[in-house]
Amino acid sequence: MSALPYAEALWLGGPIATLAPAGDDPWGLLPDGAIAVSDGRIVWVGAASELPGGFTAAEVHDLGGRWLLPGLIDCHTHLVWAGSRVEEYERRLAGASYEDIARAGGGILATVQATRAADAGALYAAAAARLADLCADGVTTVEIKSGYGLDVGTERRQLEVARRLGQEQPVNVYTSFLGAHVVPPEYSGRAGLWIAFLADELLPMLAADGLVDAVDAYCEPFAYTPSHCETLFAAARALGLPVRVHAEQRSRSGGARVAARFAALSADHLEYADESDIAALAAAGTVAVLLPGAFLMLGERQVPPLAALRRHGVPIALASDLNPGTSPLRSPRLAAALGCQLWGLTP
Known part of the structure; x- marks a missing residue:
């Protein structure tokens, strides 16, 4: 040189x-x-x-013999929340499904209730502690989703806390608006009305305030349909925002095809995607983000279609999916190790 x-x-x-x-x-x-x-x-x-x-x-x-490598990017986290759902793991070990727990008042809506009750200071302190663990593991860039508010004030509060973390902590932060996480209790049975509100009012408001870098949605039968996601993503596209999708985690629900139609940054989970879904992602240039922490904690058996991803040349990323209910990982290095151990990925 x-x-x-x-x-x-x-x-x-x-x-x-x-x-x-x-x-x-x-x-x-x-x-x-x-x-x-x-x-x-x-x-x-x-x-x-x-x-x-x-x-x-x-x-x-x-360095004292320690390895030095480029900073890690944790590209899928739900870092900002309040409350705890540790008891759900015991219930899953006893045989309760993700859907059983949700119907009993647990799951995402339990975290929504606790997060709505927390002020910005409490959310920041808890999130900063989690973020410190990620940074100690080598993370220099992190994506942070909202989605535990599902109302105007709390969604804004989550995104503001994420922005503050990026300003005050030694890490680059990118935000994803996940107002379409599950259907808010106030809109039970009226998912379409909530999506219309997100697309027409809340997303434009939050984007105008500089709080949103990308828009995410959870495409599953118990959350949102492909049509719902397309409505929201059309609004994101009109605002110049990229999208990403929770796709094919619990069933083959059409999320990967939505991701491909909107040239999404990523399609995440993908356990139930088939060969045609993967071909569509490849053509769209969408990255497959695989999340072994959730796979492990939920006791899944459906392995992501790694052979198809490789055949079609779809880039594969791993992330922690750090969240209170299904992936308490605070280590992308552990996520990488799990990807190798559970799925046969190579280092």
Whole structure:
């Protein structure tokens, strides 16, 4: 690399994975590497033995044999909530299904009730503690969804807390508006009216205030239909916002096809997607986000269609799906390990 007389900081003394594949090496591994940084940017990376002659650094950090790799992106979290649903895990172990728990007043609506009752300070303090764990695990960018408010004030409060986290914590935050998570109790049996309100009033209001980076929806028979999602996504498109979809997690409900029609950033879960769904995602350029934490905690047996994803060249991402009910993971590294252990993904 080019001559480098000076840098503000230098890291050396350990292996560095650049993740730039070279031959049979998928890691871009530098067994004894060095990285120099100035003005917040990497200005040199290579083998420590190849550091330019006469180079100096204001600060030198010894990795002590620890690995250094690019910051992780956790691209699917429900980070901002109040309350606890730990008892639901015991009920699932005793045989209760996700739907059984929801019908008994648990599930997402239990978290909605607790989150509506919490003020912004309480939500921020709890979310900041969860975020600190993610950052300690190597996360430098995180996506945060709303969806535990399902009313005007609480959806706004969740998104404002997410924005504040991005401003005050050492991490990049991107928000997703998930007002179409489940149907609010006030709109029971009237999902279409709630979707119309989101599309016509709430989403434009929150977007105008700069609180929304993307729009998400949960496409399942007990949540929202493909038609509902399309109505909301058309409104998002009109506002210049990208979309993403909770798709085919519990059944083949049509979410992947909606994701493809709207060229979604991602289709997430995908356990029940079939070959034609995957082909549509490939044509749309949509990323498959797989969530092994939820798969494990829900005791699922339907493995995502990994062979089809590979055949069609759909990019695969893993994320924590950090949430209070079905994936308490605070570690994308653990999500990666679970993907390898449960599904046969490669490191």
